[in-house]
Amino acid sequence: MKAKSKKKRNNLSNLYTVIIAGGSGTRFWPLSREETPKQLLSIDGKETLIQATVKRACSTVPFERTYIVTGPGQAESIRLQLNASTGVDWDNNFIIEPEAKNTAPAIGLAAIHLKHLDPDAIMVVLPSDHIIRNKNKFRDAIMLGAKAAEENYLVTIGIKPDKPETGYGYIKSGKMIRRGVRSVKEFREKPAKDEAIRYLRAGGYFWNSGIFIWRAEAVLNEIKKHMPGLYKGLMDIDRAIGTKNLKKATNAAFPRLKSESIDYGVLEKARKVAVAPSAMKWSDVGSWHALDNVLRPDIDKNIKKGNLISIDNENSILYCGNRLVAAMGLKDMIVVDTADATLICPKNRAQDVRAVVDVLRRRKAKEGITHTTVFRPWGSYTVLETGPGFKIKKIEVKPGAKLSLQSHRRRSEHWVVVAGTAKVRKGEKVYRVKTNESTYIPMRTRHRLENTGKKPLKIIEVQNGAYLEEDDIIRFDDVYKRKTGK
């Protein structure tokens, strides 16, 4: 982040978006994985959640004032997705949190950075994994909230409930503060069904969306008051902003911070809290169960996707990919099928997918960490098979794209071209390998694969070696600015 020169305030030029993108890939397993958490996924088959969030955010606040708070492991994937969807480079729009510590530290970290950029900064805090249908209503709520934020309110967007949902927290609103903004009387935990019905009937209750608007200075003042430990850590980082010690100071301070949500740590305790109600269609996509509100069901209330034979099913989520799934006689069930893992549970157990992921993490199972198909800026690869001493990949390179100039210490690679023509650099030699031709890359040899053609290049790579993990790569040059060197 570079400090921006101060300009004279025009309307809303002090509005900044902070997108919190720290998910751990738990609740949407097996579609989400540790390396591809929910925000990197497309739920409805179009853009990914983070791409949609950024697009929506940038319709209100320009790209230059939009920041992503995320972990070091995910920044690269997010950057590549956003570069692809927006056509601009997001490299300077990241605030890296060394560890995920829930929302209070993430928001605090963003607040100190923004305050350095702009002492008058108003932050719009957006989770990265919401689905919102009405862009205009979203914008209206943000704008009304920003007005209250200027008056030092901590503003949260409240969603007008259209059914007695028991999966969300509620906000009980009080008197009108200004147009479109009310005071908050109380935050309420996820209610029981009868309580949710009562809220809906009574009116004045809103779903707590997790979208916040406040002055950076205002939220820091409240953190100072209610979370002194966090404030102290943030001040340690604050002193290093603008110096070369910033990364070191952040890395030192973060592990000592307590994991805490901004809701519990600040909002439930602060005085000047307001809610900007909105009738936008919103879902936090909190679990597989939520898909009922996001995708269009069939006549039997089933959500269906992929290579599916569906017979006599009812009110079930049948979310599949290319593999064949035959589901018959299911009621209120969830079936999620991916290339290497399948989840089957009743809808009322959707929250407990966490228990499955816990088992996977204990086993250090690859099905918890990564998908068989991995997307890269140049295209994608799919692991077709692994065995002792070998790994088989299908590699697809987009027209005009090229992989980094690289070498591997512990593996050699056979490439067979099955579609398109490859331009191959091997050592100092550059040559072409056509469909139905092959080439061999010995261990420790600098090489590069490029598709100069107009259609996708597909190659089958057979790796041989004692160690076949992705981290055995030395990059010497990369057009996508990924890390080079050992």
Added chain:
Amino acid sequence: MKAKSKKKRNNLSNLYTVIIAGGSGTRFWPLSREETPKQLLSIDGKETLIQATVKRACSTVPFERTYIVTGPGQAESIRLQLNASTGVDWDNNFIIEPEAKNTAPAIGLAAIHLKHLDPDAIMVVLPSDHIIRNKNKFRDAIMLGAKAAEENYLVTIGIKPDKPETGYGYIKSGKMIRRGVRSVKEFREKPAKDEAIRYLRAGGYFWNSGIFIWRAEAVLNEIKKHMPGLYKGLMDIDRAIGTKNLKKATNAAFPRLKSESIDYGVLEKARKVAVAPSAMKWSDVGSWHALDNVLRPDIDKNIKKGNLISIDNENSILYCGNRLVAAMGLKDMIVVDTADATLICPKNRAQDVRAVVDVLRRRKAKEGITHTTVFRPWGSYTVLETGPGFKIKKIEVKPGAKLSLQSHRRRSEHWVVVAGTAKVRKGEKVYRVKTNESTYIPMRTRHRLENTGKKPLKIIEVQNGAYLEEDDIIRFDDVYKRKTGK
């Protein structure tokens, strides 16, 4: 089949086993496929059902008098399995039915063949897909039944029920004919639960096992009486036995025969029908549901197999392979997972798997026909990926085994060795390809792959071409006696 020289009768030298192995791969989908019906599968992870059936049969009647009735598409796979499990060549022990026409035509066809071999032949008819735990009790029942068969009874083995099963037909027995054999009063369809309870309490009712013992001549006489159409067709074939027209006559007669079970066509109408009761532990493995009686359940009554995360499941069948399946909160459910297809349904829909297979057949879907891994006498291959113009296989060749000398008209093949050393013949050249080396087999080139080493040879084969099906093969020589020539 070659006629055997007549020997002087000693005890039971006129006993022949006829194993009916015509399944269509429907009821155990996705584990069974059109090309690997149930009898070719191992349900409990040990020998396959046909291997177990033959082993059991041969403990009573020797191999030389054991015949398999099956279709032309399955004979080869069965022969290879039996050769492997018994160490003798079963080539001359097959009776081929051109089409599956239920049990009456299959048994009739076997009967005319056996009568030519031995006019006194007693047939022991065994389905190929039963699981039987007590070999001695099985043998005892056969021997007692054979005594009654010598007196021209049509004998069926009745299983003493140990619970009020509603999934089987029942036999109501009458008076004792001789030791261990009773007359049959009536055949009863699958009963309702309360009726089954009554049968169990009353005693004298037995499950109809589908195992029969009778003189070939006796059953043919009854077919003549009750199924004249079948008898006429059989006689057309009978006249051709011993001539070069046999195959032609069989192929001509079979399509005109009516599909009918021997139970309905003969047993329910014949007079001299007897039952030999047995207390052997028996299952006809009729559907996935039957696994409850075959495999050992866990403490929550789940049948579990394979790469599974199982949380809070109850009384469910969770039958998986190498892919990861996470099942949570299931009750009375069936989940069957294979490399390319998954089935999910409640137990009470197990019979309706047929409806899924019907959809697959209409779609001509590969998941109805074959598995991704196909076993061959020399080892196996697994299709890892197919795409336009290419197909990727992992090929495993057993030590000492070799593929046929072959060529392909419409594809070339790249081979990369990932384990072991290949001996390759390409045209007139013979050479070795070691681990991490590759070779290329152009279209129309005669080639052969052989593993002369002591450990399995694994190669990755990348096929390129416009047509990539298994039938693009011309075999010039094969050590496993598979068909050569165009």
